[in-house]
Amino acid sequence: MDAFWKRLADVLMRHCDAVHELALKDVEFQAFEATPASIAMEQFDSMTPLEFEQAIATLVQRDGHAVARRNGGARDLGADVIATTPDGRKIVFQCKHRRPGGRPLGSSPVIQTLNGTARPVHHADIVIAVTNPSFTGPAEELAAKQDIHLLHGRQLRRWATWGVPLLDVLWIEHESGQKVSLTRNFS
Numbered sequence: 001m002d003a004f005w006k007r008l009a010d011v012l013m014r015h016c017d018a019v020h021e022l023a024l025k026d027v028e029f030q031a032f033e034a035t036p037a038s039i040a041m042e043q044f045d046s047m048t049p050l051e052f053e054q055a056i057a058t059l060v061q062r063d064g065h066a067v068a069r070r071n072g073g074a075r076d077l078g079a080d081v082i083a084t085t086p087d088g089r090k091i092v093f094q095c096k097h098r099r100p101g102g103r104p105l106g107s108s109p110v111i112q113t114l115n116g117t118a119r120p121v122h123h124a125d126i127v128i129a130v131t132n133p134s135f136t137g138p139a140e141e142l143a144a145k146q147d148i149h150l151l152h153g154r155q156l157r158r159w160a161t162w163g164v165p166l167l168d169v170l171w172i173e174h175e176s177g178q179k180v181s182l183t184r185n186f187s
Helices: 002-014 016-033 041-045 049-062 107-117 137-145 153-160
Strands: 066-069 081-084 090-096 126-131 149-151
Touching: 002 016, 041 049, 041 153, 049 066, 049 081, 049 090, 049 153, 090 107, 107 126, 107 137, 137 149, 149 153
Parallel strands: 090 126, 126 149
Antiparallel strands: 066 081, 081 090
C-alpha cells in the first residue's frame, strides 16, 4: 500500500503546476462569468430566435470584430450574422435557436444552405453554424468535410459565458500567424 501512495504523491508533484494553473483559470472564468459581458447558457435557452442572433452579434463585437449584419431574415441566404475580424477575414454565422430539450440540429437544410452560400455568395473566410442544443452526426460530418465550424455546448459556453475569444475557442489560427491563447487577456 505504501508503494501506491508514493506513486500517487509522485504523480501529484509532477502535475502540481498544471493543477495550480487550472485552478487559476477556473477563478478567472468565474470572475468573467459575473460580468455583464457574460451570457449564461440558460439565458440562451430563454431567448427568441431573433434575440439569439443578436446575442451572437454582441459576442462577436465583444471579441473586437466589426459586425456588418446583426440578424438575418427570410432572405438572408444562410447568413444571420456577418462580421469582419481585425485582420480582415469575413465570418458568416448561421444561428439556429432551439427550445430547451429540443432536437439536435441536422444537416438538412441548415448546414447544406450555409455550405452553398457562405463562401460563394457572402465571400466568407470563416463559416460558423451556432445553436444552443447540439448537432446531429450527419451535420457534424458534412460540416467537417466543408470546413464549417459548429459552435454549441461546451464551446459556446467557453465563448459566451467565460469570455474565451471565438477564434481561440474554434482553434482558428490568427491571420498574423499568432498562436491562439486559451484564455482572455484581462489586462
